[in-house]
Amino acid sequence: MTHGEPDTLDIRRAGASAADPQDRNPSEYREQKVSWLELFFDLIFVVAFDQLAKRLGQSPDAGSLLRFGLLFVAVWWAWAGNATFAARYGNESRTYRWGTLAQIVSLGMIALTLRADLMDTGSAFALAYGANRMIQAGLYLTVARRRPAGAAFAGRMALSFGAAAALWLGSAAWPGDSAAQLGLWCAALLLDVLTPVLVRNHSGDALPHEGHLPERVGLLQIIALGEIVTEIVGGSRQQPLDAGNLIPALAAIVTALALWRLYFDQARSLPLLGARVDRRLESMLAWLYGHLPFTLAVVVLGVGLGHGLSAAGTAGAAGDQRLVGASLALALLTLAFLRWNSLRVTGRFFPDRTVPALLLGAGLAGGLLLTDLDTLRTHLAVAALTTLVALISATDPVTRRLGRLEERMLQRLEEGDQPDSVADALDDAPAARTADTSP
Known part of the structure; x- marks a missing residue:
């Protein structure tokens, strides 16, 4: 089994430039440890899970369970997007570090809106989550431009995240907790969840x-x-x-x-x-x-x-x-x-x-x-x-x-x-x- 040692990071192959750790042979095995920034990113989810738990505990009826499930999937998928990107392309590049810092800001705003009634915070949640998806789309778009060999996979991921971001941002125009807003959220999450399956044939050079x-x-x-x-x-x-x-x-x-x-x-x-x-x-x-x-x-x-x-x-x-x-x-x-x-x-x-x-x-x-x-x-x-x-x-x-x-x-x-x-x-x-x- 592998155990994280944040102080012993070494994911570069011999002769590789430290400025561009994404430039590597995907068939060559390299050690990759979890970084301090990733640990900080993951700790944001302590707050997110706590907010979701308090939200469910206030009224665990059927409607609350459905909304809890929807919000939980969104929060989990925000984490998965960052984790899989780092596992595919490394966690030392400037692009990843700056993108992760921006995602931490968006997740902080997401956590602020989780406990309150969606009638009051639904639009704010949609804007924060849409920003998170835009950042993720930007990360994959950067990879598509810098790595021609993997452009097919990264480009499709960027397109999917961009489309999902548009749905999230557009849903902010609808009243909070309305059927239209929740429907757009479901459509955006379905797009996010299905994309890795639909583009799996292009992911051979970007395995986690x-x-x-x-x-x-x-x-x-x-x-x-x-x-x-x-x-x-x-x-x-x-x-x-x-x-x-x-x-x-x-x-x-x-x-x-x-x-x-x-x-x-x-x-x-x-x-x-x-x-x-x-x-x-x-x-x-x-x-x-x-x-x-x-x-x-x-x-x-x-x-x-x-x-x-x-x-x-x-x-x-x-x-x-x-x-x-x-x-x-x-x-x-x-x-x-x-x-x-x-x-x-x-x-x-x-x-x-x-x-x-x-x-x-x-x-x-x-x-x-x-x-x-x-x-x-x-x-x-x-x-x-x-x-x-x-x-x-x-x-x-x-x-x-x-x-x-x-x-x-x-x-x-x-x-x-x-x-x-x-x-x-x-x-x-x-x-x-x-x-x-x-x-």
Whole structure:
């Protein structure tokens, strides 16, 4: 697995100019670590997730859930745009640094508008998000002009981001939270989400870095998991610190730890490595898109757990229980999908027991929607369920074998010996170290 060391950046190949790190051979492997600027950019999402969580917690009805989902997808996609650009073209160029600084300003304005009613802030949100899309379009347009070999992909991405920006900016002319404005937002997001799939055949020379992007994605999951702790502390603040509050709060923290273990136990770079050596672009895109529902589920789970603590013993606790059950089921289903996607990259059959455990866990979590438990029993049941599934995954021999395969492939790339295929590296994987794959 890869671990970020912001003070040891070196993404230049020998003889390359520091002024233009984008000028490189895409087939040549280079180390690329997360920079301090990227860490600062990602930390903006601590505020964004917190604002979204507070917005949902105020009134978790169907309409609020739909608006929350729409805003969450927009915020997540703003993060994904920056992360994938850096993973494709490097994070040392002046273009990327200045573009990221500008995006941080736009994200700060976006965060300011997230908690308030869209009737009052919808136009401001649309303008801020449209500016963010324009910056992203400018970054890809710069790449298209400087790298003729990759102009087809970068130019199409720039066109898509520009069209999405026009829809966002145009939607600001409509009344806030109106059907017309929300419809334009949906159209713009659909354009953003579908573009990487539609232009994937042109992305061969702009594949994301196999170590850098999983590291950025992992950092975002840590931020989302940290939001669970924030919600737990906030919910407990309204209750006395006695056993009736401390025990369910402790169970909620254990749930967050179990989800952390479940996520980071996985071989998170395999789909990107498969795209590099086997051109399995679909698996890479499935890996990236799969993180959207997982991140959303974790944030919603935090809201459910936190509000369950603050509403313990009241009629509102039942609604929080349903929120916890549904979000945990979605999180476990997404983890099962990500695990299956990594297994599919290997092209081999493994007697994996983690995927069935995750699917069964998702079914049991969904069963909370049909039961009537109080806050204490709900939190204890959720903690026991996630901990059990995490233990099954941690002790599954396939978990270690996938991690060993990923480690061996990265090692060979660093040595300049790119395997011909994932199957080739799999045959050679037993020679790799057998260290634990968790961070």
